[in-house]
Amino acid sequence: ALAFLARPRAARVPLKGRHVLITGGSSGIGLAMATAAAREGARVSILARNLARLEEARAAIQRESGRGDVGVHAADVRDADAVARALREAGPVDVLVCNHGVFVPQELERQDMEEIKWMVDINLMGTFHLIKAALPAMKARTRETRLPGSIAIMSSQAGQVGVYGYTAYSASKFALRGLGEALQHEVIMDNIHVSLIFPPDTETPGFEEEQKRRPELTNIIAASSGGMKANDVAKKALDGIKSGKFIVPCNFDGAMLAIATAGLSPQSSPVMAFLEVIGAGLMRFVALCFQWNWFSTIESYYAKNKKRE
Numbered sequence: 001a002l003a004f005l006a007r008p009r010a011a012r013v014p015l016k017g018r019h020v021l022i023t024g025g026s027s028g029i030g031l032a033m034a035t036a037a038a039r040e041g042a043r044v045s046i047l048a049r050n051l052a053r054l055e056e057a058r059a060a061i062q063r064e065s066g067r068g069d070v071g072v073h074a075a076d077v078r079d080a081d082a083v084a085r086a087l088r089e090a091g092p093v094d095v096l097v098c099n100h101g102v103f104v105p106q107e108l109e110r111q112d113m114e115e116i117k118w119m120v121d122i123n124l125m126g127t128f129h130l131i132k133a134a135l136p137a138m139k140a141r142t143r144e145t146r147l148p149g150s151i152a153i154m155s156s157q158a159g160q161v162g163v164y165g166y167t168a169y170s171a172s173k174f175a176l177r178g179l180g181e182a183l184q185h186e187v188i189m190d191n192i193h194v195s196l197i198f199p200p201d202t203e204t205p206g207f208e209e210e211q212k213r214r215p216e217l218t219n220i221i222a223a224s225s226g227g228m229k230a231n232d233v234a235k236k237a238l239d240g241i242k243s244g245k246f247i248v249p250c251n252f253d254g255a256m257l258a259i260a261t262a263g264l265s266p267q268s269s270p271v272m273a274f275l276e277v278i279g280a281g282l283m284r285f286v287a288l289c290f291q292w293n294w295f296s297t298i299e300s301y302y303a304k305n306k307k308r309e
């Protein structure tokens, strides 16, 4: 019965010989995805702001994959015109990976409104700019090639559960899920599959920078899910894209989190649909245990720091 129910139907999205455009492809997870996609025979384009870092990344991707045809596009995703120009330059895309992102954790009360807007503008509005710029040519491509296309969006485990210090970041990442769910309805008849990727803490240049300002409570709560390497996240992400998965967890905790937060998301795998139905009650119980633990941590953290004052 669940095999009949699971929708949209499972798809295979090939990478070989196809045009994969990755934003934030000059660093961390994006660079690892670009390298892996090029190795699998994709024509890769990367987009970010800093041209020098893009050129460095291009050289690294060429070195690791042996492919010469790596496109670089310098644009700020906040600038809709610049994004549209870059996409015209790059040519029609088969697989669009919206991976660019910024994250500065801080208590809401201490974080400037400017920094909050900056995160929402890049993480959320930037993704809108990209999808709007890429979609018309993507639709024409899936029609022409009769192969499924993909729009992948990089969220975060902080886009599945709110975490201390991440009011702005979690809001921007949760928002991407709403975007993705609604978009999947809109593009399914064009044979385009949306994937939302949910990594835990991942070793990247951006993460190293984040550590400098991360509140201790953010560190403790985020450590509930084990850290990963950028290459491993990239592999999980590309596997998810290739099999047209809507929700793409990256580690074991992520798989549990996906079941706990399945909600009304599309599910094309009957096996996963079965696990979600069976696991719903149990995972809610596990989730309550995690919350119990997090609130206890916050209480004892405050108790300890009061004594010090």
Ligand SMILES: NC(=O)C1=CN([C@@H]2O[C@H](COP(=O)(O)OP(=O)(O)OC[C@H]3O[C@@H](n4cnc5c(N)ncnc54)[C@H](OP(=O)(O)O)[C@@H]3O)[C@@H](O)[C@H]2O)C=CC1
Pocket: 023, 024, 025, 026, 027, 028, 029, 030, 047, 048, 049, 050, 051, 053, 075, 076, 077, 078, 099, 100, 101, 102, 103, 122, 126, 154, 155, 156, 157, 198, 199, 200, 201, 202, 203, 204, 205, 206, 207
């Ligand atoms: N590392 C982690 O722990 C986790 C990361 N993620 C998500 O994964 C994604 C990648 O993270 P990570 O690899 O760590 O990040 P990095 O900071 O290492 O790289 C970020 C990339 O995004 C680009 N970028 C940033 N701002 C803009 C902008 N305004 N316009 C265009 N490009 C931009 C950067 O290039 P440039 O600065 O030159 O523009 C760079 O290429 C993000 O969306 C992040 O939220 C999710 C979960 C965990």
Ligand SMILES: CCCCCCCCCCCCCCCC(=O)[C@@H](N)CO
Pocket: 103, 156, 157, 158, 161, 163, 199, 200, 201, 202, 207, 210, 221, 222, 223, 224, 225, 253, 254, 256, 257, 260, 283, 284, 286, 287, 290
């Ligand atoms: C019911 C089962 C529950 C399973 C365990 C739940 C664990 C949740 C941990 C949340 C971690 C958030 C990390 C955000 C990383 C990130 O995005 C930043 N590094 C910025 O990029």
